[in-house]
Amino acid sequence: MVRLPYVTALTTLFSYGLLFAFGQLRDFFRRILDAHKPSNLKARCPCPRPCSYLPGPIPALVHGPTPPRGAMLQILLARCSVSRPPFLTVDFVAGRTTKTSKCLNLGSYNYLGFAAADEYCTPRVIESLKKYSASTCSVRVDGGNTKLHTELEELAARFVGKPAAILFGMGYVTNSAIIPALIGKGGLIISDSLNHNSIVNGARGSGATVRVFQHNNPAHLEEVLREQIAGGQPRTHRPWKKIIVIVEGIYSMEGELCKLPEAYTYLDEAHSIGAIGKTGRGVCELLGVDPADVDIMMGTFTKSFGSCGGYIAASKEIIHHLKHTCPAHIYATSMSPPAVQQVISAIKVILGEDGTNRGAKKLAQIRENSNFFRSELQKMGFEVLGDNDSPVMPIMLYNPAKIPAFSRECLRQNVAVVTVAFPATPLLLARARICISASHSREDLIKGLEATYSVVMITIQVIELNFMPIWQVISKVGDLVGIKYFPVEQEKSTAVEKLKKIQ
Amino acid sequence: MDMALPVVNATAAVLARVSAAFNAPLARAVVFGVHIDGHLVVEGLLIAVIVFQLTRKSYKPPKKPLSEKEIDELCDEWEPEPLCPPIKEGARIDTPMLESAAGPHTIVDGKEVVNFASANYLGLIGNEKIIDSCVGSLEKYGVGSCGPRGFYGTIDVHLDCEAKIANFLGTPDSILYSYGISTIFSVIPAFCKKGDIIVADEGVHWAVQNGLHLSRSTVVYFKHNDMASLASTLEKLTRGNKRAEKIRRYIVVESIYQNSGQIAPLDEIVKLKEKYRFRVILEESHSFGVLGKSGRGLAEHYGVPIEKIDIITAGMGNALATDGGFCTGSVRVVDHQRLSSSGYVFSASLPPYLASAAVSAVNYLEENPSVLASLRSNIALLHQELSDTPGLEISSHVLSPIVFLKLKKSTGSPATDLDLLETIAERVLKEDSVFIVTSKKSNLDRCKLPIGIRLFVSAGHTESDISTLSSSLKRVSASVLSDYF
Numbered sequence: 001m002v003r004l005p006y007v008t009a010l011t012t013l014f015s016y017g018l019l020f021a022f023g024q025l026r027d028f029f030r031r032i033l034d035a036h037k038p039s040n041l042k043a044r045c046p047c048p049r050p051c052s053y054l055p056g057p058i059p060a061l062v063h064g065p066t067p068p069r070g071a072m073l074q075i076l077l078a079r080c081s082v083s084r085p086p087f088l089t090v091d092f093v094a095g096r097t098t099k100t101s102k103c104l105n106l107g108s109y110n111y112l113g114f115a116a117a118d119e120y121c122t123p124r125v126i127e128s129l130k131k132y133s134a135s136t137c138s139v140r141v142d143g144g145n146t147k148l149h150t151e152l153e154e155l156a157a158r159f160v161g162k163p164a165a166i167l168f169g170m171g172y173v174t175n176s177a178i179i180p181a182l183i184g185k186g187g188l189i190i191s192d193s194l195n196h197n198s199i200v201n202g203a204r205g206s207g208a209t210v211r212v213f214q215h216n217n218p219a220h221l222e223e224v225l226r227e228q229i230a231g232g233q234p235r236t237h238r239p240w241k242k243i244i245v246i247v248e249g250i251y252s253m254e255g256e257l258c259k260l261p262e263a264y265t266y267l268d269e270a271h272s273i274g275a276i277g278k279t280g281r282g283v284c285e286l287l288g289v290d291p292a293d294v295d296i297m298m299g300t301f302t303k304s305f306g307s308c309g310g311y312i313a314a315s316k317e318i319i320h321h322l323k324h325t326c327p328a329h330i331y332a333t334s335m336s337p338p339a340v341q342q343v344i345s346a347i348k349v350i351l352g353e354d355g356t357n358r359g360a361k362k363l364a365q366i367r368e369n370s371n372f373f374r375s376e377l378q379k380m381g382f383e384v385l386g387d388n389d390s391p392v393m394p395i396m397l398y399n400p401a402k403i404p405a406f407s408r409e410c411l412r413q414n415v416a417v418v419t420v421a422f423p424a425t426p427l428l429l430a431r432a433r434i435c436i437s438a439s440h441s442r443e444d445l446i447k448g449l450e451a452t453y454s455v456v457m458i459t460i461q462v463i464e465l466n467f468m469p470i471w472q473v474i475s476k477v478g479d480l481v482g483i484k485y486f487p488v489e490q491e492k493s494t495a496v497e498k499l500k501k502i503q
Numbered sequence: 504m505d506m507a508l509p510v511v512n513a514t515a516a517v518l519a520r521v522s523a524a525f526n527a528p529l530a531r532a533v534v535f536g537v538h539i540d541g542h543l544v545v546e547g548l549l550i551a552v553i554v555f556q557l558t559r560k561s562y563k564p565p566k567k568p569l570s571e572k573e574i575d576e577l578c579d580e581w582e583p584e585p586l587c588p589p590i591k592e593g594a595r596i597d598t599p600m601l602e603s604a605a606g607p608h609t610i611v612d613g614k615e616v617v618n619f620a621s622a623n624y625l626g627l628i629g630n631e632k633i634i635d636s637c638v639g640s641l642e643k644y645g646v647g648s649c650g651p652r653g654f655y656g657t658i659d660v661h662l663d664c665e666a667k668i669a670n671f672l673g674t675p676d677s678i679l680y681s682y683g684i685s686t687i688f689s690v691i692p693a694f695c696k697k698g699d700i701i702v703a704d705e706g707v708h709w710a711v712q713n714g715l716h717l718s719r720s721t722v723v724y725f726k727h728n729d730m731a732s733l734a735s736t737l738e739k740l741t742r743g744n745k746r747a748e749k750i751r752r753y754i755v756v757e758s759i760y761q762n763s764g765q766i767a768p769l770d771e772i773v774k775l776k777e778k779y780r781f782r783v784i785l786e787e788s789h790s791f792g793v794l795g796k797s798g799r800g801l802a803e804h805y806g807v808p809i810e811k812i813d814i815i816t817a818g819m820g821n822a823l824a825t826d827g828g829f830c831t832g833s834v835r836v837v838d839h840q841r842l843s844s845s846g847y848v849f850s851a852s853l854p855p856y857l858a859s860a861a862v863s864a865v866n867y868l869e870e871n872p873s874v875l876a877s878l879r880s881n882i883a884l885l886h887q888e889l890s891d892t893p894g895l896e897i898s899s900h901v902l903s904p905i906v907f908l909k910l911k912k913s914t915g916s917p918a919t920d921l922d923l924l925e926t927i928a929e930r931v932l933k934e935d936s937v938f939i940v941t942s943k944k945s946n947l948d949r950c951k952l953p954i955g956i957r958l959f960v961s962a963g964h965t966e967s968d969i970s971t972l973s974s975s976l977k978r979v980s981a982s983v984l985s986d987y988f
Contacts, residue, residue: 129638181945331709
């Protein structure tokens with residue numbers, strides 16, 4: 001759980017209040033200055049604008065992963081434009097320049113390292129591209145069903161441990177189109193308070209009543225369940241037609257693992273499939289739960305498999321029903337065949353069916369990397385959320401001014417991190433989110449420490465990425481920005497002593 | 504005079520008494536040596552009454568919460584419905600499986616067939632240049648982009664694609680989405696909020712309906728492609744309604760309707776929009792790259808300047824033979840979506856090879872505008888050949904690349920209609936190796952337009968393909984529908 005010091009909470013609230021005041025002031029001046037512009041439609045009822053005081057994301061351009069590992073990427077640092085009215089965006093990258101820099105990528109969801117061109121996957125993908133072309137231009141039920149799609153559905157079902165599966169071209173659409181097909185008016189959805197936006201949209205689109213239970217708290221879930229079953233539908237008190245409980249495997253903003261309850265369960269494994277568990281089969285394998293106990297398992301291929309799309313795995317009857325009613329299956333263009341082939345090859349690598357043990361090595365590597373990194377960060381005094389074994393580790397920042405400062409400082413030292421604030425997280429709990437990949441090699445990091453520990457303490461001139469000690473950078477930036485909320489007693493130790501401790 | 508005197512006396516007496524009462528010294532009492540004024544007694548009594556009332560328990564009907572045992576019993580008794588209904592007997596499950604690219608000729612279930620089921624309008628599936636650019640992208644970037652646009656998922660090909668599309672259409676900017684149908688159902692909720700009014704065509708497809716539902720605005724439907732109905736709806740909503748002046752109003756139409764093949768008359772819609780001051784959201788999935796002299800869509804076809812349409816969205820899974828979608832409009836429209844559109848912010852970005860395929864496709868269209876002429880001649884030929892099909896009639900527009908055939912006389916039940924049409928499609932595939940499809944509906948779709956057979960015409964079809972199709976269709980429908988007309 002997050003422990004927020006009072007002083008920090010107060011200063012954060014004050015900062016947000018200041019931002020809001022500035023945003024309102026800016027809007028006020030804009031209204032005055034724009035009053036003379038002739039636009040009868042817009043002046044009367046302007047298009048809705050996002051909150052002008054909220055800092056937007058800090059997009060940067062990616063020039064592509066440098067082969068062979070994809071753990072590093074080149075970022076085109078463009079001119080920062082001044083904050084454009086009417087948004088008080090903190091920073092916005094517009095246009096492109098030729099100034100590129102190679103950075104260590106700690107922000108992309110590339111858990112198993114399939115994001116770049118892979119020696120097993122890419123030749124097969126190119127072959128399928130030449131055979132089936134980039135798109136089928138047709139919906140799945142019409143002319144969009146190829147041999148690859150059927151093969152992937154069987155493979156995904158086998159991988160997850162369910163009898164059957166159905167494929168979709170986009171992970172977001174999987175959730176928002178499946179939930180209305182399973183439950184409608186008169187049903188109840190109990191979802192975790194921190195579920196992803198796609199689940200929220202799907203639940204709203206279904207027309208069922210939605211109740212929320214406290215994040216990852218099975219006792220509260222049980223209490224809500226009992227109360228709702230006994231109470232029945234609101235106002236009429238008729239018994240509920242169906243109740244579905246929706247949880248996620250790993251929460252993308254928290255990095256925690258869920259504890260699975262009973263009732264019709266819908267498990268969203270967008271982040272955990274392929275990355276968690278001894279053979280990568282997700283949260284069920286890690287926690288020792290039989291997949292047959294979970295009614296519906298959903299996952300995406302964007303994260304661990306380096307492709308796009310999503311799937312639902314469940315019993316044969318449910319999949320059959322979905323194939324006949326789910327709008328995303330009947331109305332949406334089928335998944336692009338090369339992307340399907342990428343997933344098939346990636347799953348084969350993970351299962352070891354390609355004839356090598358690269359899959360097992362990748363899984364072991366990511367687990368080792370995440371645990372090592374998390375423990376090092378905690379030793380340095382950062383507040384890191386998330387359970388062990390989870391490759392997602394958020395570092396708490398809280399204050400809105402620190403969010404872009406942290407990100408920019410890290411970028412200046414060639415480490416790319418992602419920072420998130422409201423509305424993706426609660427207002428006071430802004431954080432930087434680190435995603436570890438199996439491609440990050442520990443040897444690099446330790447070699448880097450040995451070579452440049454003294455240099456780093458004095459200057460920040462790092463040229464060759466291979467010698468970059470990541471946590472030295474993060475530690476330094478953390479000091480600069482002041483986010484070490486739990487300082488360790490030996491804070492004054494130099495890099496040499498730290499190195500000795502690690503070894 | 505005699506009567507006046509007693510009246511005067513009585514009045515004087517009353518007046519004297521009242522003034523006496525007023526001028527009387529205030530009543531005083533002395534209690535325990537303390538002087539107490541009269542009004543204090545009154546106040547003291549009032550306070551006593553109030554305190555007395557407050558201390559009495561108010562009457563509420565007794566609330567008897569359920570005991571634990573009762574809750575347990577209810578939970579045990581509760582029987583949920585099954586998560587899905589049981590499999591119906593005889594339900595058609597198998598979809599045909601393609602074993603090669605979905606071009607004009609393809610291999611289905613091992614057999615080579617003529618393909619009228621893919622919306623490959625410009626014949627770009629299998630195009631060498633596009634495949635080469637995809638291969639280049641795949642080798643450089645891999646398949647997926649591994650992150651949303653805000654978190655290092657923006658790759659230079661995305662920006663190239665957005666600039667290219669905006670340039671092609673003549674708008675300032677555009678924004679890319681990673682999936683065709685998610686475009687419209689993310690754009691509508693980003694702009695239309697609770698309390699707004701949306702006037703939409705009743706024949707819009709499911710993705711648009713989902714967007715309208717998610718936006719929580721008031722939605723009013725008008726008759727499919729009927730401008731008189733639209734005008735009267737707009738009139739009814741705005742006449743005499745002072746409040747309507749201050750809320751946002753939108754018209755949502757599709758350029759070529761997927762459910763019927765009709766084309767929306769954009770010039771009339773723009774006239775109505777300007778008269779009643781509404782904004783137009785135009786869904787151009789099937790007309791982008793098809794209509795207009797150079798394929799720039801419905802606006803070019805009707806000669807309407809593109810600035811007059813506020814928001815244009817399109818899926819790229821049709822003419823451009825790639826996947827994903829885009830939305831374009833003024834600078835404000837596009838920038839707003841970068842922060843508020845849920846399908847853009849909360850979802851991974853388009854795989855880079857699909858974005859480079861889109862760029863190559865638009866380049867191809869700019870360099871070879873003759874492909875549009877072949878598409879148009881194919882559509883005209885098909886219309887001509889199918890005009891005398893027994894039992895089926897063409898209900899789509901003459902320029903629409905989706906040729907929609909519906910039953911001349913419906914059997915009365917949609918299930919039987921669907922059955923007949925599916926039988927026709929199956930027999931055409933089995934006997935003459937032509938792959939056609941019927942329009943399928945999900946039970947969540949609220950569009951009530953009739954179903955039919957949908958033929959997707961491509962510029963890559965030859966005349967012999969079209970004549971094979973028409974002769975086969977005529978023969979099979981004559982035999983299947985002979986009992987019904």
